[in-house]
Amino acid sequence: MTQQPTEHDNHAGGSDALVRRGVEGVEVFDFGGTACTTAPPLADARVAIVTTAGLRPDGLATWSQGQGFVVIDGDARALTLAHSSPNFDRTGLAMDVNVVYPVDRLAELAASGVIGSVASKHLSFMGAQPDHTLATLRLDSGPAAAALLKADGVDVVFLTPV
């Protein structure tokens, strides 16, 4: 008797390939167009990191902010991971925060003059939100985050997932 392959027999390209196939079709919000702000020359830009990894600077590993965000002081390196999905490697971040949140790389780029400066604060949201309309993020927390970054003089945002 021929056995049908299971999903676990079919993950050529690694375990991630199986996960990616499962989320490729996840609904995304349609903005009906693509907004565009002209970036300043990189050597003049003040750059912030905004991650959707659910990182926290307060030692907690649970997320109660919904589509909101937490602020990460630029000096913070001891971050916990509140993302609840089991479907990604967690040891990379445990070994080197920069593999998700490259704050030391930004500092090096600023020191060498590649970028103008590094923001004093960075932001963390939680990805994989169950509400695909993302209404709170689009209408409330997202604009609030933008205002906070602009008040710090930021003009370029580097977005990282997990």
Add this chain to the structure above:
Amino acid sequence: MSALAEVFEEAGLATVGISSVRGQAERARAPRMLHCEFPLGRPLGRPGDAAFQHRVMAAAFALLPRTDVPVLVDFDEVIIDDADQPLSCSLPPRHDPSLHPAVDEAIGLRAAYERRRATTGTTNVTRFGGPDQVAGLVDMFVRITAGTPWDAVDLEPIRLGQAALDIRAYYEEAALALADHVPAARQAESWFYRTTAAGKVLREAQGIIRAADAPRPAWFPLVPTGQPPA
């Protein structure tokens, strides 16, 4: 993440992001994205490799002058996870035969876990009060595999999932202390789920809880999709 890019660009901030799922990035049409086919959980590619991370960031920042949005460019290198090559590190010998092997094992790994925590000054084992609770959490899942109904262990469904994440974090952090090299992506995960007694318990518990029609948060976080079922 694409929605954040839209909101920020509308507010006058220029953005560039890393994509980890190409199909989503294509459909979301964010302004500027660099797709990196790297292990999920490692969007900059390689922990501890500053030069590689700088290559990724240079490729991303090179997209910033582009105004012909949406722009989606592939990074020129692919990294595949090593889930099929579990980390090789030793497990503690049995210490207390009166305990379930998974509970005894969790207690036996405490020294390695503490070495790791002392090195980094941080831990992700925080959802139930810290490492003192891990053996008890393992025992809770042992009881489920022994026949205790999932809804009789006095935890909300979402807390069952969080308990599994704490156990996994404890084991993976201990594994980083026991390993003699930087593990590739998912090697510690596969060590936990495929070679340890506690990993076996979680795999069995997930099958039992799911078969009992429990809410998704009670079973989904217990085992990654890519790990074989019990």
